Amino acid sequence: MSGIVLRDVTLRDGLQLTGKPLPTERKVDLVRALLAAGVPELEIGSLARGDLVPPLADTLDVVAALTPEELDRCWVWVATPRHVQKAVAAGARNVQYCFSVSDAHNNANIGRDTEVSLAAMPDAVQHALDAGGRIQLCLATAFTCPFDGPVDPERVREIVADPRTAGSCDVIVCDTLGQAVPSEVGTLVERVSAVADGRRIGFHGHDTWGQGVANALAAAGSGATLVDGALGGLGGCPFAPGASGNTATEDLLFAFRPDWLTPAVLAGLVTAGEDLLGELGEPNRSRAAQGLRSRAAAFPWTAGPRS
Structure with a gap:
């Protein structure tokens, strides 16, 4: 499935639950390392309130430090028209306007009913x-x-078909809790694709129940062309009890094998993930990283233990 675009969300969804902050300069370095490795798109931060999500409080500083060419491949999470204004004023080129399908989670996450977020989308x-x-x-x-x-x-289909979402370039469906199974993912992506009016369909999954890669493959098989992942499976939603880390970027890349991926590139990304998770004191949940560090020397994707 070489046509699939992998978006790494380490610097947004990945960092949301970390207890240890990552310096702005380190975030910028990681953005540049991921882009240089060939990762097509990144999610680099959020305009969520800094007091509620402290690891992302410096998002606008990260945006300001990047070049226009780098920002062309980067996305910033927003939830209100005002967020959009602040992001683009700082130099952001791409914003992800996010709200929850369920009122209860939308209120917990951004403090309003789903309909209020939907009604504000045309301004955004x-x-x-x-x-x-x-x-x-x-x-x-x-x-x-x-x-x-x-x-x-x-309800998901109705929101995607709602004329108030017109003008968006993509539709991202999120398995926020990682509780979906491949049959559910494939069916929903098909229903959304039917009313998306040509917009790219993306799938954002979590690996809580071990279905992250399988769900991403099911989404791709049903028409999605973008999938999200985070290095080492880092992340989770602070406003969603039961949500664990994202599907690991390394695992998605090993499964999809995009044209730009080589064993050496994957080894570099695994090393970058190991270094980052070590800095943050977080566990590495990537199974591909574990496999790459094995001693199966006859398999070209292994690199052996770190020296």
């Missing part, structure tokens, strides 16, 4: 387009809600 779109940028529609809790349980897939 206009701010992004006026700045010459792009804006995604990102739907959290598209499968299950930590407070209300299973989410009606028809």
Whole structure:
């Protein structure tokens, strides 16, 4: 599936639950290392309140430190039209307008009902387009809600088909809790694709129940062309009880094998993930990283233990 775009979300979703902050300069260095490795797109931060999500409080500083060419491949999480204005004023080119399909999680996450977020989206779109940028529609809790349980897939379809989401370039469906299974993911991606009016479909998964890679493959098989991952499976939502880390970038890359990926590039990304997780004191959940460090010398994707 060489046409799949991998977006690394380490610097946004990956850092949300970390107890140890990562310096701005280290974030900028990581952005540049990932882009240089060939990762097509990155999510580099959030405009969420810094007092509520301290690891992301310096997002605008990260944006300001990057070049326009680098920012063309980077996304910033936003939840309001004002967020969009602040992001593009700092130089951001691409914003991900996110709200939850379930009211309960949207209120816990950004303090308003889903309908309020949806009603504000046209203004958010206009701010992004006026700045010459792009804006995604990102739907959290598209499968299950930590407070209300299973989410009606028809509600997801209705939001994507709503004319107030027009102008967005992509639709991202999120398995926020990692509770979906491949059959559910494939079915929802097909339903969303049918009403997306040509927009790119992305899948953002978590590996809570061990289905992260399988779900991403199911999404791709049903029409998604973008999948999200974080180095070492880092991350989770601070406002979603039961959410664990993202699907590991390394595991997704090993499964999808995009054209730009070579054994040496994968080894470099595994090393970058190991270094980052070591700095943060976080566990490495990537199975591909574990496999790469094995002594199976006859397999070209192994690199052996670090010296």
